[in-house]
Amino acid sequence: MYDEKLLLAVDSFHLGCLMEELKLALKHLLVEEKEFLRELILAALSDGGAERLVNLLLSDPRAKTMLASELADVFAIPLGVATKEDVERLEKAVATKDDLQLAVKRLEDMMATKEDLKAFATKDDLQLAVKRLEDMMATKDQLDRVMVSLEDEAREWVEYLLGQRGIVCKPQRLWLDEEYEFDIYCVTDGLTVVGEAKVRVGSNVVEKLVSRVNEASKRWPSYFKGKVVKVLYCMIAPPSAVEKAEELGVWLIESTKELTRPPYL
Helix, strand or coil: CHHHHHHHHHHHHHHHHHHHHHHHHHHHHHHHCHHHHHHHHHHHHCCCHHHHHHHHHHHCHHHHHHHHHHHHHHHCCCCCCCCHHHHHHHHHHCCCHHHHHHHHHHHHHHCCCHHHHHCCCCHHHHHHHHHHHHHHCCCHHHHHHHHHHHHHHHHHHHHHHHHCCCCCCCCEEEECCCCCEEEEEEEECCEEEEEEEEEECCHHHHHHHHHHHHHHHHHCHHHCCCEEEEEEEEEECCHHHHHHHHHHCCEEEECCEECCCCCCC
């Protein structure tokens, strides 16, 4: 009986030693012989071994968690991965080689060559053209003299035409403020004649004169006594201006010719 127990103890001791040696051998394989261990595991997975290995791993909570983590890292799809439709849209948006060549060709056609640039005016040509244009254009002083002359002529003719109707009234310039200034202005018994002198008038000029006179008469009523005659003196008046003057009751004079009859006269 004693011998049997002794033999059992010896066998258990030897088995424990063998298990420790086996563990050390497995650890050595895991660290030093990974390729051999991989082939060994793959061989074990064949012929139904894979299913048993998976079941074994899933039965251990720690192994199950580690397996799930590794699978997630391997098979997880990044958020930025494009779908098939995204790729197709990208292919349509990206220019092909032919597109780029066509764009370059069009750009070359649009760009002037050296010979084309030679056909353009030189700096001296441009300066000469500017000089000729300046010689043809009236200066500000010249324009001012023309306008003063036109205003004087307008006042003289208004005075003359009024005199033909038996009205003695010598027009002058009226300045009310920086915005309201009239070239023609005179006041006689129960009558005020007020207006402007222009080189050319249109229907819009006629309308503007009426608006300005109406507003000025409200703001400075003492300057507008009795009946107010609005007058426009000009060098050129198209038919549209004549029609508008007749409609609004404006006395329109073109040079020495009365195009509309003055109201109240």
